[in-house]
Amino acid sequence: MRLFKSLIALCVILSISVADAADWRDKLREKIPESKRLLLVLNDDDEIQVGRQVTANLLGVAPLVKDDGLQRYVNTVGRWVATGSERPDLPWHFGVIDSADVNAFSAPGGYVLITRGLYASLSDEGELAGVLGHEITHVVERHQVELMRKAMLLEEGRKAIEKRLSGDKDELVKRLVGNGAELFARRLDQDAEFEADRQGAVLAARAGYGPYGLPAVLQKIASVAKTDDRVQLLYKTHPAPEERLRMLDAVMGPEFYKYDRPNAGGKLYPLR
Secondary structure, rough: OHHHHHHHHHHHHHHOOEEEEHHHHHHHHHHOOOHHHHHHHHHHHHHHHHHHHHHHHHHOOHHHHHHHHHHHHHHHHHHHHHHHOOOOOOOEEEEOOOOOOOOOOEEOEEEEEEEHHHHOOOOOHHHHHHHHHHHHHHOOOOOHHHHHHHHHHHOOHHHHHHHHOOHHHHHHHHHHHHHHOOOHHHOOHHHHHHHHHHHHHHHHHHOOOOOOHHHHHHHHHHHOOOOOOHHHHHHHHOOHHHHHHHHHHHHHHHHHHHOOOOOOOOOOOOOO
8 A cells, every 4th residue: 555655655756747846846845844844855864974984983981891792782772672663674782881870861763872870770570660761762763863964053054054954964974973963961852752652551561661760750850959960961962851750640540550570670780
């Protein structure tokens, strides 16, 4: 059926005159937001290239914890959770960085990092799955790409963006990486964070864990004083955990109890 619809669409396109085609193109440009046009220009390989370079910038400041067993473990859990997402074929990479902050980060193309401080606060693998599910959702929904686009708009303006979209893609990727250098310290749209919370709980449940791992982590974060240095960046880049919990509770309610698996998480790989 999908192929049949595509063939019909192709026949319609071929029947349009050159003048009509130009008119349709102009109308489409009006109807498709710049954010969507940017996503149409960037394919998976472009996102991976951007994410790899942006992540390298962060690792230059906060390197991975020197424990190969820990890194393999987090990659195993993360890739399993990502298998249930809408972009399972991305070359997913997960890691624990050596930082006392309580936080987690993601970059386009499948790069996800959590801090040693956050990992140390987790009680079981189900909580880890919930945190990784949240970050995986940011990548799947291309939330960071949208954030980069907004940064470019502020810097260069709409016309400059349109020119780059129609010009050299390599140059566009370079500009995104440049704007992405501070990606991890910028605040995503609140709706994007709430969406990542909702979908993160779903992804954890799909992977065989309970859906309440992420809420449990948010409760722990909420118990830390806002003035604590470990959560300063988290509060700057995310809605308050109490608000996130309220939004999750409104969506999950009692319906998710049937998916709860209290002992499904198992033990975490021990930190050294």
